[in-house]
Amino acid sequence: MAKNPPRNQAGFATRAIHIGQEPDPLTGAVIPPIYHATTYVQDGIGASKGFDYTRSGNPTRNGLERCLADLEGAEAAFVFPSGLAAAATLIEALPAGSSILAHNDLYGGVYRLLADVKPITAAHNVSFVDFSDEAALRQAVADHKPALLWFETPSNPTLRIVDLSLVAELGNKVGAITVCDSTFSSPAGQRPIDYGIDVVVHSATKMLNGHSDLLGGVVAVSSNAPAGLAERVKYLQNALGSVMSPTDCALLHRSLKTLEIRSIRQSETALKLATHLEQRAQELGLTKVVYPGLESHPQHKLAADQMINFGCVISIEVAGDLARVERILTSTRYFHFAVSLGSVESLIQHPFSLTHAVVPEDQKNDLGIGAQLIRISIGLEDPEDLEADLVQALINNR
The missing domain is CATH 3.40.640.10 (Type I PLP-dependent aspartate aminotransferase-like (Major domain))
Structure with missing residues (x-):
């Protein structure tokens, strides 16, 4: 580390x-x-x-x-x-x-x-x-x-x-x-x-x-x-x-003054949630779960070598069409559908149409920023509540 x-x-x-x-x-x-x-x-x-x-x-x-x-x-x-x-x-x-x-x-x-x-x-x-x-x-x-x-x-x-x-x-x-x-x-x-x-x-x-x-x-x-x-x-x-x-x-x-304790808690919760999503990916209709703390991340070792913790952001790619993506984004209770990240409240957003809207579509697709990609920022809520909320949104919108 x-x-x-x-x-x-x-x-x-x-x-x-x-x-x-x-x-x-x-x-x-x-x-x-x-x-x-x-x-x-x-x-x-x-x-x-x-x-x-x-x-x-x-x-x-x-x-x-x-x-x-x-x-x-x-x-x-x-x-x-x-x-x-x-x-x-x-x-x-x-x-x-x-x-x-x-x-x-x-x-x-x-x-x-x-x-x-x-x-x-x-x-x-x-x-x-x-x-x-x-x-x-x-x-x-x-x-x-x-x-x-x-x-x-x-x-x-x-x-x-x-x-x-x-x-x-x-x-x-x-x-x-x-x-x-x-x-x-x-x-x-x-x-x-x-x-x-x-x-x-x-x-x-x-x-x-x-x-x-x-x-x-x-x-x-x-x-x-x-x-x-x-x-x-x-x-x-x-x-x-x-x-x-x-x-x-x-x-x-x-x-x-609370940065370090926030960072530790958010990173710990993010790793728990990313691990859970990866383990249930097929059931939840996910084609990809990306988080530097997962051993499946292609640069996990590099991240572990140079990072103190792995951060609060998870990206997931969902199976299905854009309509399913939108239903997921709008059916969570504790994840607010909004841009930004790193806050005490958890956020969920759609990079393709929001934070990266100005990037040409062919470049987005080359980078893996497709219409099925969802970015999740983990806050300070109880991990069990976040897990249950995201899982219900994914399962109920299969």
Whole structure:
């Protein structure tokens, strides 16, 4: 499994609870106040207490960013108003006309950003390859000599696992910035920087927050990333005005305090449910059950080697037509038919028509994102209730 922190360092949960959330020195409040102020009094020309305007810096945001950087093992972390805002800002750090090599199995919004937006607005040359295919990845890196390598692991929604150390090695060979979208895991589930990755990005809306009540994004930059990258991202965060509100920062920081315990519980339940579904696949009308924690997953060993736990997302492929798929999606009690993932409530959704609607149909089919694929996000409900709910939906809609 993944590396443990040094013995002289406090544990993950302890750091998630305390870093950036020190008691208020003026009042003794255990939880520091939320700084809603947009502007700050200056002591004189060029003399401030560290803040002048909240877009440029805010005490509530700073505390959150300190905590996230520590949990990821990063030099610095920056928060944004959405995951796509984080991705767009990071890509903005590249010179115009750069070569980008991206995983071909990405969240639809990031695919749209890379395939449709950035080639026009920044003249980037974007190519896609299966990062879980070592031979294909090595060849693509040699051919394109990219400035940036962008991938997800586990990938959305097919749950492919990418070898973090391999990507770091290949990136170093050609001087590329390596970027791992770790949304499906969180630092409680894997820490890509420990394996040599330069940058970790998240949709904080998902596992990091875990309560379906805010939008947010994160860019965490390793101390081993190219010189000046963290400073460049900070500059762009301010220059583009792409900042998270103080209220959302406080909510997200609150959620980090329970991240590890949520991650453990959700992963344990997901493994139980995936195992049950796989064992009863024929009876339930399933043609495939995909979860990195299952030994049947083609990259189970790699996942076990580099992940702390296997995450909260299961993908299933059902036998039958689209009408059956829709009946299943709309006949559960505890699984809400809605996009997103990682929250305390369980969710079920249809990637083909929702999260990956913007991806061309032939590409979706090539990736295994067919109309019969259902993505399930496991929450914190009792495992027995979730199992019974999903089983009845599958059996009653044969």
